[in-house]
Amino acid sequence: MAAELVVAATDLAMIQAQQAGMKAIGAGLAVGLTGIGTGVAEMGIGAAAVGAIAENKDFFGLGLLFTVIPETIVIFGLVVGLLLLFL
Amino acid sequence: MLKPRQMSHLFITGSKNQMEPVIQELYRQNVFHIEEFVEQTMEGYEGVKIGTPLPGASEAASKLIMIRSIENTFGVKLEDVVPQKMVPVQQLRETIDTKLSAIVSEVEQIQAKKSTCEEAVRDLEQKINELKPFAAVPIPLEMYSGYQNIAVFTGRISKNPDLTVPNETYFSHAKEGNFIAVFAPAEHSEKVQLGLLQANFVAVPAPKGEGLPQDLLNLYTGQIAAFKKEVALIQERLEAMKKEQIEFLAASEELMSADIDKAEAPLRFAMTSEAFLAEGWVPADRVDVLSDALVKVTGGKILVTVLPIDFEHDSVPVEYNNPSFSKPSQVLMDVYSRPTYTEVDPTLMVSIVFPLFFGMIVGDVGYGLIFLAMSLGLRNYLKGEAGEQLLTVLRNASISSIFFGIIYSEFLGFALLRWKPVLYSRHLMTEAGGHGPNIPELMILSIWIGILHITLGRLLGMYNHAKQDHGHHRTLAVMANFGWLAVMWGILLAIWSSVVIPLMPNLTGLPVVVSVLNVGNIIGGVLILVGIILIARESILEVIELPTIVSHVLSYARLVAVGLSGVAIAMVVNYMSIEMFISPALENFTIMSIVMILVGLGIFLFGHTLNIALTLLGGGLHSIRLHYVEFFTKFYKGGGKKYIPFGMKRRFTED
Numbered sequence A: 001m002a003a004e005l006v007v008a009a010t011d012l013a014m015i016q017a018q019q020a021g022m023k024a025i026g027a028g029l030a031v032g033l034t035g036i037g038t039g040v041a042e043m044g045i046g047a048a049a050v051g052a053i054a055e056n057k058d059f060f061g062l063g064l065l066f067t068v069i070p071e072t073i074v075i076f077g078l079v080v081g082l083l084l085l086f087l
Numbered sequence B: 001m002l003k004p005r006q007m008s009h010l011f012i013t014g015s016k017n018q019m020e021p022v023i024q025e026l027y028r029q030n031v032f033h034i035e036e037f038v039e040q041t042m043e044g045y046e047g048v049k050i051g052t053p054l055p056g057a058s059e060a061a062s063k064l065i066m067i068r069s070i071e072n073t074f075g076v077k078l079e080d081v082v083p084q085k086m087v088p089v090q091q092l093r094e095t096i097d098t099k100l101s102a103i104v105s106e107v108e109q110i111q112a113k114k115s116t117c118e119e120a121v122r123d124l125e126q127k128i129n130e131l132k133p134f135a136a137v138p139i140p141l142e143m144y145s146g147y148q149n150i151a152v153f154t155g156r157i158s159k160n161p162d163l164t165v166p167n168e169t170y171f172s173h174a175k176e177g178n179f180i181a182v183f184a185p186a187e188h189s190e191k192v193q194l195g196l197l198q199a200n201f202v203a204v205p206a207p208k209g210e211g212l213p214q215d216l217l218n219l220y221t222g223q224i225a226a227f228k229k230e231v232a233l234i235q236e237r238l239e240a241m242k243k244e245q246i247e248f249l250a251a252s253e254e255l256m257s258a259d260i261d262k263a264e265a266p267l268r269f270a271m272t273s274e275a276f277l278a279e280g281w282v283p284a285d286r287v288d289v290l291s292d293a294l295v296k297v298t299g300g301k302i303l304v305t306v307l308p309i310d311f312e313h314d315s316v317p318v319e320y321n322n323p324s325f326s327k328p329s330q331v332l333m334d335v336y337s338r339p340t341y342t343e344v345d346p347t348l349m350v351s352i353v354f355p356l357f358f359g360m361i362v363g364d365v366g367y368g369l370i371f372l373a374m375s376l377g378l379r380n381y382l383k384g385e386a387g388e389q390l391l392t393v394l395r396n397a398s399i400s401s402i403f404f405g406i407i408y409s410e411f412l413g414f415a416l417l418r419w420k421p422v423l424y425s426r427h428l429m430t431e432a433g434g435h436g437p438n439i440p441e442l443m444i445l446s447i448w449i450g451i452l453h454i455t456l457g458r459l460l461g462m463y464n465h466a467k468q469d470h471g472h473h474r475t476l477a478v479m480a481n482f483g484w485l486a487v488m489w490g491i492l493l494a495i496w497s498s499v500v501i502p503l504m505p506n507l508t509g510l511p512v513v514v515s516v517l518n519v520g521n522i523i524g525g526v527l528i529l530v531g532i533i534l535i536a537r538e539s540i541l542e543v544i545e546l547p548t549i550v551s552h553v554l555s556y557a558r559l560v561a562v563g564l565s566g567v568a569i570a571m572v573v574n575y576m577s578i579e580m581f582i583s584p585a586l587e588n589f590t591i592m593s594i595v596m597i598l599v600g601l602g603i604f605l606f607g608h609t610l611n612i613a614l615t616l617l618g619g620g621l622h623s624i625r626l627h628y629v630e631f632f633t634k635f636y637k638g639g640g641k642k643y644i645p646f647g648m649k650r651r652f653t654e655d
Helices: A002-055 A057-068 A071-086 B016-029 B057-074 B089-136 B186-198 B213-268 B284-298 B324-336 B347-362 B365-380 B385-408 B439-468 B471-498 B519-538 B540-545 B547-555 B558-587 B591-634
Strands: B007-015 B150-157 B168-172 B178-185 B275-283 B302-307 B512-514
Touching: A002 A057, A002 A071, A057 B324, A057 B591, A071 B439, A071 B547, A071 B558, B007 B016, B007 B284, B016 B213, B016 B275, B016 B284, B057 B089, B057 B213, B089 B150, B089 B178, B089 B213, B150 B186, B178 B186, B275 B284, B284 B302, B324 B347, B324 B385, B324 B591, B347 B365, B347 B385, B347 B439, B347 B558, B347 B591, B365 B385, B365 B591, B385 B591, B439 B471, B439 B547, B439 B558, B439 B591, B471 B519, B471 B547, B512 B519, B519 B540, B547 B591, B558 B591
Parallel strands: none
Antiparallel strands: B007 B275, B007 B302, B150 B178, B168 B178
16 A cells, blocks of 8 residues: 555656656747747748848848748747746 | 928029029028929920039039049048038138149159059069079079070979989979979980970079079069068158148038039929929928028029928928937838828837837846947947947947846846846746746736737827828728727737736626626627728728737737847856856866866856847847837838938038
């Protein structure tokens, strides 16, 4: 009986540790994958924006603006990651 | 404030002979934005043509070219010249011809001398290169040629060849290639050639001249040094001349540019056979001054009319009208787009909110102080109006960072000593007695900021549409903006009535109406529905944009998220340098400890430098992006024409 309790307790500790680990993995995936998504999205915009700026310098502000629009995706990832770790 | 400067549409008409004094006066006043005349074939425009330039334009232009070429020789630009004292125009006009031609001829002479010297140096260097291989052989140069029965071979070779015929050979071994000089009877020359070719012989002809090569080399080197000294002297003379004449040149350039501008002004006017017509814009408060001055210089022989502004067709030039506090933020507005004449100019809001956002993201006393030092220190390097404005924006943002640093209690990622964070903490590592980061609270706070910022944007959108649009479209546009607001607040109401969220109103206790839906849910739902209908009435396609309501509000979470990533980097750097290297080294001090402390300091410096760059980029870009994307898209169109008055800010000349 007592032995079973000890086993149960260690199991519980293990499960909790695993859950914490899973959370950390989830947070990492959230930031990493959204980062990739942002990168892919910014790739095309950035290239086009640099081309446009080379043609006309006045486009700089708008080009920068367009380029950072997909940044929102990674911010959401970061928010989800932070909430996973700290909430 | 919140509106561009009031402009008046001015129409100046007079007879042709009054044109010159009018142009002079307009240029002096520096307030008249010329609306360029375009030739038209419409009825009523017969006989109205683009004007012809005043005499003297080409002369001024040729002088300007001379001045610029001299400035080019001196390597100066007008913008970099610091004005010492103003030169009276009259005096300058009298002296400019003689003085300018004197300078030109002197500079040309000096330049010619300089280029002769430089050419001589090049010639000598060429000779030295030719001579160098022969320096190893102690034979005078004249001995290499002039024989009847002896063939001479000189050149580079890989090894000392084995020649089977009688000969006299000088071989010198050198790093850049062995050199050989072979003297052999002429009848054996073919055999010698064969033997040499086997040793990869490359012929180098002996230069003409007399005397030992080494002596010649010494002579030439001496001559080069002399020429170089002369060039240096010439350079010094040019420098002295530059110092002496720079004021005159700058003043002349300014005067000539002004002359050209004035002489070419009629090209932007309309003209008939007897009269000229100038159309343009003047700030409303300057109209009286300008028209009085024009009447005075022409003795009343001029007609100045203020035309009503036709907002449909006229594109009114836009001059900012901001309190001095928010003037620097104009640079952020110009990067996006200058406001149009009729819409709200949000510069004032940007100038207040941008530093706050930046401070919220950075929120560190140490980094704030570094940015402050940067904004003050870079002032000497970043010249020009835009650069200075940008630095002032950075200064304001850094002060706000210091303020938020005190609130968050952060200094380079450390907690401030004996100072608890006010309200909420961003310290990721829980220290003894302190509490961990209040991330959920901070997130919700940033969402609140987003809700308020976007609501403000939509309200401004309603105002802009009410002011700019007409008739049925106006009602639709205003109501659509209201619809967006209704949907946003409806969603919020519905959420508040369903779940309890810290720092937000708790409406879950409202009386239940149907099954699980309470009054809040119902009102929220109705608001959403009404909002969607209002949006769809303006344009049905806009409905697919509805998810942006949520994404734009949540986007403000970056105020916390980007900041926290910065805090995390700073804390990791501190942990790596202090906990992993410096503290263990100090605990048990040995010789190795010094190395460890140095490594720790290196990590500290490198890490924080990187983080400063990232924070500056992240803080600046994300703050301005929240304005450009989330805020401006709700109301701001931009695309206004810049107000460029005819005239110039004189720096070097005065009347």
